[in-house]
Amino acid sequence: MSPSIPIETTDVIVCGCGPTGAMLSVLLGQHAVPNIVLERDKEVNTDPRGIALDEDGIRCLQTCGIYEKVFTEIGQCMGNFRFVGGEHNNLAAKPFMVMNYNTTEGGTGHPGFLCHKQPAIEKHLRARIDELASSDLRLGSIVTAIIEDEDWVYVTYKDSEGQEKRVRGRFLVGADGKTGFTRKRYLEPKGIHMERVTQILYEETWVALNWRMSLPTPETHPEFPLWAKGYTPQMVYDAFFPIDFRFLCNSKRAAVCGRFGLPSDRLWRFEFVVLPGEDGSNMAAPEKISEIVYPYITHPGSTYQLPTEHVQYPLDCIQVLRSRPFTFSARSCNMWANERVLLCGDAAHVFPPFGGQGIASGFRDAASLAWRLSLATQSTPTAAATPCYQKLFEGWYSERKQQLDRSLASTIENGRYVTQNNPFSIFIRDWYLWALQCVPSWKHWLEQGNRRDGMVRYQWQRGKGMAFLPHMGGGGNFAQVYCADHRATNDSNAIKFTDDVIFSYGKQGLFQVVAFLGSADDVPRLQTMLSGIDEASEGLLRANEATFFLRSTSAYSEDTIEHSTSVYRLATSEEFGATTLCNGRPKPEFYDPYRMSKEVGSKQFAILRPDRFVFAACDGGDELLEAARAITSLAAGTL
Numbered sequence: 209m210s211p212s213i214p215i216e217t218t219d220v221i222v223c224g225c226g227p228t229g230a231m232l233s234v235l236l237g238q239h240a241v242p243n244i245v246l247e248r249d250k251e252v253n254t255d256p257r258g259i260a261l262d263e264d265g266i267r268c269l270q271t272c273g274i275y276e277k278v279f280t281e282i283g284q285c286m287g288n289f290r291f292v293g294g295e296h297n298n299l300a301a302k303p304f305m306v307m308n309y310n311t312t313e314g315g316t317g318h319p320g321f322l323c324h325k326q327p328a329i330e331k332h333l334r335a336r337i338d339e340l341a342s343s344d345l346r347l348g349s350i351v352t353a354i355i356e357d358e359d360w361v362y363v364t365y366k367d368s369e370g371q372e373k374r375v376r377g378r379f380l381v382g383a384d385g386k387t388g389f390t391r392k393r394y395l396e397p398k399g400i401h402m403e404r405v406t407q408i409l410y411e412e413t414w415v416a417l418n419w420r421m422s423l424p425t426p427e428t429h430p431e432f433p434l435w436a437k438g439y440t441p442q443m444v445y446d447a448f449f450p451i452d453f454r455f456l457c458n459s460k461r462a463a464v465c466g467r468f469g470l471p472s473d474r475l476w477r478f479e480f481v482v483l484p485g486e487d488g489s490n491m492a493a494p495e496k497i498s499e500i501v502y503p504y505i506t507h508p509g510s511t512y513q514l515p516t517e518h519v520q521y522p523l524d525c526i527q528v529l530r531s532r533p534f535t536f537s538a539r540s541c542n543m544w545a546n547e548r549v550l551l552c553g554d555a556a557h558v559f560p561p562f563g564g565q566g567i568a569s570g571f572r573d574a575a576s577l578a579w580r581l582s583l584a585t586q587s588t589p590t591a592a593a594t595p596c597y598q599k600l601f602e603g604w605y606s607e608r609k610q611q612l613d614r615s616l617a618s619t620i621e622n623g624r625y626v627t628q629n630n631p632f633s634i635f636i637r638d639w640y641l642w643a644l645q646c647v648p649s650w651k652h653w654l655e656q657g658n659r660r661d662g663m664v665r666y667q668w669q670r671g672k673g674m675a676f677l678p679h680m681g682g683g684g685n686f687a688q689v690y691c692a693d694h695r696a697t698n699d700s701n702a703i704k705f706t707d708d709v710i711f712s713y714g715k716q717g718l719f720q721v722v723a724f725l726g727s728a729d730d731v732p733r734l735q736t737m738l739s740g741i742d743e744a745s746e747g748l749l750r751a752n753e754a755t756f757f758l759r760s761t762s763a764y765s766e767d768t769i770e771h772s773t774s775v776y777r778l779a780t781s782e783e784f785g786a787t788t789l790c791n792g793r794p795k796p797e798f799y800d801p802y803r804m805s806k807e808v809g810s811k812q813f814a815i816l817r818p819d820r821f822v823f824a825a826c827d828g829g830d831e832l833l834e835a836a837r838a839i840t841s842l843a844a845g846t847l
């Protein structure tokens with residue numbers, strides 16, 4: 209590293225602008241934390257690797273202010289996960305189990321899964337970075353060296369012109385993927401390494417195939433037999449590439465497949481396992497694809513009452529976008545932070561693909577790290593401050609590791625079904641699931657998929673720096689519902705997501721207070737209880753930014769409330785369904801407008817962290833003050 213190169217200064221340097229680095233930069237920018245993102249590639253990676261994003265991930269996109277793009281430009285609700293048994297190639301076969309991710313019962317206000325195009329997510333996140341004054345994305349910039357002293361971390365990079373540049377920051381976050389420079393070249397020699405997190409799913413190689421389809425028409429394909437049966441081009445496409453995601457639990461060769469992106473994109477993912485003794489690259493070659501995948505798009509003529517033996521989707525209407533092997537495992541780093549350097553996203557952990565948890569986990573890492581970086585960069589850059597942020601970051605990855613275990617559990621559950629190849633176990637599984645689905649409530653329990661365990665709640669681990677008060681009901685992921693101004697009736701423009709009003713742009717407090725009201729008459733009394741929290745929290749909470757929610761879906765007509773106060777009522781699924789917020793997604797089913805207050809029991813207040821976790825649930829002014837003082841201990845590393 210040449211000492212003659214001038215050094216630029218920022219607060220946070222992010223290495224890598226995949227989904228994780230981009231999310232982190234947006235959130236830092238929204239907290240007004242100066243940050244520079246160095247990204248090796250000059251363009252967004254056009255390979256749609258990730259296609260499934262869970263509802264937490266959708267909520268993170270909403271936090272970034274790009275919700276209106278989610279169901280219009282990024283993707284569509286993933287629908288059902290159909291688990292199909294048997295050694296056949298029939299995508300229309302009856303599944304032995306269905307998980308219904310159309311519903312809104314996970315607690316975020318969103319459907320369970322989005323099937324998307326990863327490049328579209330990355331494009332919109334980068335556009336958002338460009339809007340934020342504190343965030344600076346530098347494309348074509350390759351990180352080549354990292355060094356640290358007590359106060360700063362120094363990064364050397366080669367910019368898009370091939371010039372060597374230097375930048376120093378208070379912290380560096382390596383969001384540079386699973387083989388990234390930050391871990392491999394800088395942290396591994398310091399003892400940080402990936403370790404296997406479960407023995408259950410060993411390393412496996414799969415082939416992932418992405419296809420884009422065009423529609424055959426009577427003009428382009430006059431011989432195609434389904435025109436005679438009254439099929440339109442769209443009906444042909446729907447018959448061969450049906451909606452819903454399928455886990456093909458075929459004991460001869462496990463596979464998963466389904467649409468991704470917008471309906472108009474007509475994109476299709478097919479992934480299949482590479483068996484022992486097979487070579488991944490050979491299995492991704494065209495001749496193997498025709499042997500393994502084409503049978504799924506070749507239907508018996510009898511399906512359509514045709515005398516021909518087979519009807520195949522016209523192969524010249526299929527464009528192959530990707531056909532490549534990839535090896536997966538479940539691994540996580542022993543530590544995700546050392547001194548001033550942290551790891552985030554795939555750089556810190558990798559997942560098997562069955563649970564759609566890769567991108568969402570990177571998003572959750574970023575959401576729970578951004579506000580901690582905001583706190584850490586507010587303290588002075590001296591070695592004396594080191595123990596504080598070490599604890600803060602240890603708390604970050606201790607919490608995240610707990611959630612990873614849960615994400616992994618749902619991934620393993622899906623993976624177990626799809627890779628099961630012991631005939632006896634398959635027999636038991638099919639009968640067990642058949643019996644379970646005879647009882648409607650048990651069937652619904654199964655249909656909930658990974659949402660049946662409720663929202664994540666962190667378990668307190670003493671001395672780890674975790675950022676919540678366990679004795680005050682902290683540590684749970686706070687639900688999101690829909691709301692409206694307390695006076696609003698029949699006004700679809702008034703319906704909002706609760707996160708958007710609690711954490712509305714322009715609020716100064718890093719943490720936010722939510723108050724629950726039995727009646728609007730309680731507002732003045734609860735406002736009094738908030739007095740003193742600004743000082744006690746050293747400005748991390750602001751009493752005048754508190755959001756009040758009536759525990760009711762009815763509008764409040766007697767307007768006795770001061771207009772400067774944010775008082776909302778809860779909104780119903782019907783009200784939400786009538787708004788543009790519901791465009792492109794299923795109407796909310798199994799939605800519970802009271803879920804927010806249920807998560808904190810009978811408490812009057814909840815203090816929320818920016819990553820939507822409850823710091824503390826409180827009753828009365830004394831408890832509020834105690835919790836407000838505790839927030840300041842976070843920054844000092846003494847909670």
Ligand SMILES: Cc1cc2nc3c(=O)[nH]c(=O)nc-3n(C[C@H](O)[C@H](O)[C@H](O)COP(=O)(O)OP(=O)(O)OC[C@H]3O[C@@H](n4cnc5c(N)ncnc54)[C@H](O)[C@@H]3O)c2cc1C
Nearest residue numbers: 224226227228248257258259260351384385553554566567
């Ligand atoms: C076939 C396949 C299917 C998948 N399916 C899913 C799925 O359905 N759902 C899901 O959630 N996930 C899925 N994943 C995983 C998902 O793609 C990753 O989890 C996700 O991309 C991780 O994001 P990231 O930002 O942490 O890392 P990455 O996306 O790897 O981004 C890292 C970035 O760092 C940059 N970089 C690297 N080195 C440097 C350097 N020295 N200097 C500057 N920049 C650098 C890279 O250019 C890159 O842009 C799949 C992956 C594959 C391969």
